[in-house]
Amino acid sequence: MFGITKIQFFNSNLKVLSTIIQQNGMSQYPNYYIKPIYKKDSQEELIKSGEIKKLSHLPTRAALADQTSSFSNDPLANLLINYCMREGNKILARNLVEQCFENIKRLQLEKYHKTTNEEDKHQIDLDPKSILHKAIENCKPILQLTPIKRGGVRYQVPVPITDKKAQFISMKWLIAAGQEKESTVRFNLQLARELIDAANNTGRVIKKKQDLHRQCEANRAYAHYRWS
Amino acid sequence: MYSSSIRFIFKNILPLKTPVQCFSSAPLLLSPEKLQRFRTTESQCLKHKDEHLGLFYTISEEDRKRIFIYGGIPKSFDVQTKTFNETCLMIRQPSLDIINCLRNLDYSKPVVRFVLYGKKGSGKSLSLAHILHYGYQSGFLIVHIPWLGNWMRRCKEYSNSETKEGYVDLNLDAAAWLLNFKTQNSHLLSNPEAKTSIDYVWSKREITPAGSDILNLVDHGINRIKYASDTIIALCEEIKKLSNKGIFRTLVAVDGYNAFFYPNTRVYTEKKEVVHPQNVTVTQGFMSLTNFDWKNGAAVVTVDEIAIAEEDQISHLPRYLLGKEGFEHLDPFVPVHVQNYTEKELTSCLDYYRERKWVNDYPGLDEEVKFVSDSNPYKLMKVCAPL
Numbered sequence: 001m002f003g004i005t006k007i008q009f010f011n012s013n014l015k016v017l018s019t020i021i022q023q024n025g026m027s028q029y030p031n032y033y034i035k036p037i038y039k040k041d042s043q044e045e046l047i048k049s050g051e052i053k054k055l056s057h058l059p060t061r062a063a064l065a066d067q068t069s070s071f072s073n074d075p076l077a078n079l080l081i082n083y084c085m086r087e088g089n090k091i092l093a094r095n096l097v098e099q100c101f102e103n104i105k106r107l108q109l110e111k112y113h114k115t116t117n118e119e120d121k122h123q124i125d126l127d128p129k130s131i132l133h134k135a136i137e138n139c140k141p142i143l144q145l146t147p148i149k150r151g152g153v154r155y156q157v158p159v160p161i162t163d164k165k166a167q168f169i170s171m172k173w174l175i176a177a178g179q180e181k182e183s184t185v186r187f188n189l190q191l192a193r194e195l196i197d198a199a200n201n202t203g204r205v206i207k208k209k210q211d212l213h214r215q216c217e218a219n220r221a222y223a224h225y226r227w228s
Numbered sequence: 229m230y231s232s233s234i235r236f237i238f239k240n241i242l243p244l245k246t247p248v249q250c251f252s253s254a255p256l257l258l259s260p261e262k263l264q265r266f267r268t269t270e271s272q273c274l275k276h277k278d279e280h281l282g283l284f285y286t287i288s289e290e291d292r293k294r295i296f297i298y299g300g301i302p303k304s305f306d307v308q309t310k311t312f313n314e315t316c317l318m319i320r321q322p323s324l325d326i327i328n329c330l331r332n333l334d335y336s337k338p339v340v341r342f343v344l345y346g347k348k349g350s351g352k353s354l355s356l357a358h359i360l361h362y363g364y365q366s367g368f369l370i371v372h373i374p375w376l377g378n379w380m381r382r383c384k385e386y387s388n389s390e391t392k393e394g395y396v397d398l399n400l401d402a403a404a405w406l407l408n409f410k411t412q413n414s415h416l417l418s419n420p421e422a423k424t425s426i427d428y429v430w431s432k433r434e435i436t437p438a439g440s441d442i443l444n445l446v447d448h449g450i451n452r453i454k455y456a457s458d459t460i461i462a463l464c465e466e467i468k469k470l471s472n473k474g475i476f477r478t479l480v481a482v483d484g485y486n487a488f489f490y491p492n493t494r495v496y497t498e499k500k501e502v503v504h505p506q507n508v509t510v511t512q513g514f515m516s517l518t519n520f521d522w523k524n525g526a527a528v529v530t531v532d533e534i535a536i537a538e539e540d541q542i543s544h545l546p547r548y549l550l551g552k553e554g555f556e557h558l559d560p561f562v563p564v565h566v567q568n569y570t571e572k573e574l575t576s577c578l579d580y581y582r583e584r585k586w587v588n589d590y591p592g593l594d595e596e597v598k599f600v601s602d603s604n605p606y607k608l609m610k611v612c613a614p615l
Binding site: 070071072097098099101102105106109110112113126127128129 | 307311312313584585586588590591592593596613614615
């Protein structure tokens with residue numbers, strides 16, 4: 001009895017309610033919900049600093065499917081999976097990135113077993129995640145060219161970009177390089193090769209970054225169009 | 229207490245490890261004490277005992293080239309061995325049990341049939357590989373089909389048999405198998421006593437007379453692909469006779485044996501009718517080899533869900549996979565269950581991965597991987613691949 005009246009109340013007063021409850025776009029959570037802290041070490045830090053007392057009674061969002069407390073969980077790798085994803089096919093995207101990691105390990109181990117010198121062996125990085133981090137860091141551009149219209153002419157103006165944008169561009173380039181291959185080669189293998197190359201500061205993506213920088217350098221005369 | 233978002237909580241305690249073995253080998257960086265936990269230097273399968281359970285032993289490159297050059301090691305594991313730069317197999321209970329039996333069998337009695345069964349990815353084929361290695365080292369004549377599914381479900385070529393009405397030949401596969409047989413047993417086939425017992429008339433001009441070498445028979449099959457299937461039947465009969473005489477001690481090993489009894493094959497007649505496996509010529513030879521009407525040998529077969537079509541992969545138990553016909557053909561047999569990794573085997577496997585630098589270690593890896601893979605060897609391999 002009470003339940004029905006409650007639903008009726010909500011149905012009839014939805015418009016009124018929606019102004020009271022703070023909306024957050026399409027999200028199912030209102031915007032005062034805090035994001036979950038799912039990493040074990042960051043939880044421990046909060047406990048140590050005593051901040052946990054404040055957070056523990058705040059309404060918290062549920063963790064996403066890819067947010068696990070596992071040590072193997074890497075936010076940047078998750079981001080790469082999301083950038084690889086097409087039409088929401090996350091299972092495929094995750095499989096591709098995981099196979100790419102597997103390929104990185106195989107390629108690096110092959111190198112490892114080939115080298116005879118003990119010192120050179122230690123130089124070879126066998127951790128796919130650290131290779132991914134290095135590759136993304138190495139491919140980040142500093143500047144970008146933006147078309148700005150001045151006096152009827154579009155000028156390619158070099159503009160500094162934020163770190164987040166640079167990271168996005170870097171990952172976008174890496175994925176594009178992985179897709180640019182012969183039809184007989186798999187995406188995961190090509191991506192693995194590109195990542196290893198980029199981690200060693202060589203390869204196509206690094207060249208692309210340098211080309212962009214060179215063009216920015218050439219267009220430095222237009223730089224003032226940014227603000228005038 | 230904390231946030232509601234903690235998904236899995238793993239204890240960060242590594243399991244206590246105790247040294248189980250006193251042999252040591254130190255090919256890489258780990259201390260010898262740690263190596264003892266998962267490796268053994270005993271590459272002679274004859275000496276494998278219960279104390280070696282869960283340890284890895286190395287198959288030498290020569291042996292591998294001899295036994296497994298035309299298959300016998302699953303493809304996914306083959307890739308691993310290339311990456312690891314060595315071929316190491318884990319010594320596990322099922323293969324050890326069968327090896328113990330083979331060691332103590334009374335070979336004057338009819339052949340004993342062993343059936344390895346287990347869920348997908350639990351290590352049936354690799355157990356069979358271990359047994360084969362034992363068979364090779366202890367001087368058995370090996371009759372080995374690396375993967376029967378390749379014949380019944382993805383054969384290279386098929387044609388109607390000319391010698392037998394209503395039968396279908398798999399010429400290329402049969403010739404490839406003969407080559408495999410020859411490489412696996414070249415050291416035994418040169419035995420001067422290995423002669424054929426009767427004349428084999430292939431055509432007007434081609435005759436393998438009685439008293440010629442078995443090697444000649446095999447070579448004839450390889451060179452005249454048209455007669456390869458018939459050669460296999462002849463060879464199987466000869467092997468039985470020679471074993472009965474005591475010249476050879478034979479080990480028959482078939483991976484995916486249940487494909488012999490699964491009606492829905494991908495072998496067709498010239499009229500594109502599906503052929504029952506019993507109407508494939510080569511089947512006859514192996515049916516008679518897995519029968520119990522001969523002695524001085526043993527048969528180890530695996531029944532595997534993957535050898536049949538996907539829609540029928542319902543159960544992994546031998547009665548379902550073999551069907552009534554197959555079960556009665558093999559009965560009585562010794563069923564051997566291949567199970568998932570035990571705690572010790574799992575630790576040993578992960579230690580091996582760490583030593584080969586295949587996984588990057590972090591606290592709680594063992595528990596996490598065990599939980600995700602359910603201790604299934606194949607799944608464990610897959611789960612560890614991107615780590």
